[in-house]
Amino acid sequence: MDTSTPAVVLKFDPNVMHHGGLGAIRTLGRAGIAVYGVHEHSWAPAAHSRYLRDRWVWPPGVTGTGQRLAALRELAARIGRRAVLVPTDDAAAIFLAEHGDRLREMFAFPSPPPELPRLVAEKHSLTELCRRLDIACPETWLPGSPEELTTFAARVGFPLVAKAIGQWRAPGGLKGTRIVRTPAELDRIAAAAAAAPVELIWQEFVPGGEGSDWFFHGYCDANSRCRPAFTGLKRRSYPAHAGLTSFGVAMPNGRLREAAVALLAKLEYQGIVDLDFRYDAREDQYELLDFNPRLGAQFRLFRDTAGVDVVLAQYLDLTGQRVEEHEQVSGRAFVTENYDPIAALAYWRRGELDLRSWVGSLRTVEETAWFARDDLRPFGLMCLRMGWRAMTRRRTSSGGRTRAEGDDDG
DSSP: OOOOSOEEEEOOSOOTTOHHHHHHHHHHHHTTOOEEEEESSTTOGGGGOTTEEEEEEOOTTOOSHHHHHHHHHHHHHHHOSOEEEEEOSHHHHHHHHHHGGGGTTTEEOOOOOTTHHHHHHSHHHHHHHHHHHTOOOOOEEOOSSHHHHHHHHHHHOSSEEEEESSGGGSOGGGOSEEEEOSHHHHHHHHHHHHHTTOOEEEEEOOOOOTTOEEEEEEEEOTTOOEEEEEEEEEEEEESTTTSEEEEEEEOOOHHHHHHHHHHHHHHTOOEEEEEEEEEETTTTEEEEEEEESSOOTTGGGOOBTTSOOHHHHHHHHHTTOOOOOOOBOOSOEEEOTTTHHHHHHHHHHTTSOOHHHHHHHHTTEEEESSOOTTOOHHHHHHHHHHHHHHHHHHHHHTTOOOOOGGGGTO
16 A cells, blocks of 8 residues: 555534544554644644644634635645545535635545535435435425424424534534424424524434434445445434434445445445435335435444455545455444443433443444544543533533533534
8 A cells, every 4th residue: 555645634614522533534544644634623632643744723714715725725835745635524525526626736535526515415405316316215394484394293293303404504503413302392493593593404203213223334436436335233323313323333234235336326426425324114215314425423433354444445546546345344333432321321211222231232342433542642632521511511501601612512
């Protein structure tokens, strides 16, 4: 493996607790590649990984297209040679697809159709795309008025699922996916979105259960050939049944893999991708819940028998090296240490998990989001930040006016 080309791990979202970027830094750094990290804060845990050659902190107020292009050109001058660019959030992937042509002399990154990352990342346009391509997805509604929302809720019934149309634009309190179980909760969330203002879409809740939540991770080259392609089972999430993966297992699913690879080829997709599915036993089909046109935070759960994950696959491909096809390693388990205990508590309250089962699942873990014996500082900083979040939230709930750090942490 030729590791002479440096790499840049890029993010725009001000989420210091994002562990996907840290995973990319470790994957590349352990391979002997010079890694440069782009961070929102000098004390972000990932910014202190031992595998960083250097770190770049966004200057204050850099939000416009021209400002971001200028900042990335400055970073390229600092590196001094062309580097592979790895976006880790939707905003960065969309930016590179729409404005990246002006950076290609300095950076190497995939070239999907310019409009595609925004099309699939926005929840409403993704639903319209699924309808055109006859891809199974939950019934979705974009209400034009409170009355229309009430009518939709009455027709499909509770619980409902609420999502911001553009997750990367939503404020912290409205990011992610929310399960809405009562009319009162629906009114509260709709009012908060209107005040933000954030546009929400509403979906029917696809009933699931043990073994129903799946994800697909892959890398597509310039010919939209997906290699490698991985499938896994989401055992626990935070929030429960609706959020990021807190505990997952790499598991082969040929039917799902074949369908995902065919979809990506049809879209002429290029780059790393993270897809979320739920199996609907009523229709015997996998329904597409989310299409993330970038690195998934739990990507290090997956690797093939040659030790290649999606980040290494992108690096090899963009530096002109061959990406061989190998089987995925199955049975590997991944845990997000700062969120899984909270998630497990929610599953326990629902009667879906007991202490013995939770502890037993942790004994199978081979990959952790934060802890690494060869790279301890990010884990220590994560623990400090989680402690600060817990303390400030307690102060806020006791009547204080301190704003919890978690508002920006996702």
